[in-house]
Amino acid sequence: MTQSNQTKAAEPEDMARMFVERANAGDANGLADLYEPDAVLAYPPGSTTIGREAILEVFKQMIASPIEFKVEDPLPTLHHGDLALTSTRPADGTGGRTQVARRQPDGSWLRIIDRPER
Numbered sequence: 001m002t003q004s005n006q007t008k009a010a011e012p013e014d015m016a017r018m019f020v021e022r023a024n025a026g027d028a029n030g031l032a033d034l035y036e037p038d039a040v041l042a043y044p045p046g047s048t049t050i051g052r053e054a055i056l057e058v059f060k061q062m063i064a065s066p067i068e069f070k071v072e073d074p075l076p077t078l079h080h081g082d083l084a085l086t087s088t089r090p091a092d093g094t095g096g097r098t099q100v101a102r103r104q105p106d107g108s109w110l111r112i113i114d115r116p117e118r
Helices: 014-024 030-032 052-064
Strands: 033-039 078-080 083-089 097-103 109-115
Touching: 014 052, 014 083, 014 097, 014 109, 030 052, 033 052, 052 109
Parallel strands: 033 109
Antiparallel strands: 078 083, 083 097, 097 109
């Protein structure tokens, strides 16, 4: 699977909004494109999904359910070189949502670790 021509995240914080937009549009490919090829996703609950291809399959199943996602309030991002720890305050009252993103050679950002708690 190759990345689509969708807009790339200019900042790590952009990915939370982009995730919501793509999920609500039913765009599983666009969701998977937010992740590096060997990314790790802690979803579905109690599971670990490894790699963009496997993440794509999870997202195809996830968007088949009638879930409406909402943009959540971001917490401050912690940067260390080309890595960033992002998080949001969950609107549904579940634990915290946290992600680690890495700056790509073109300056955009992709997730490498995601614990969505959804």
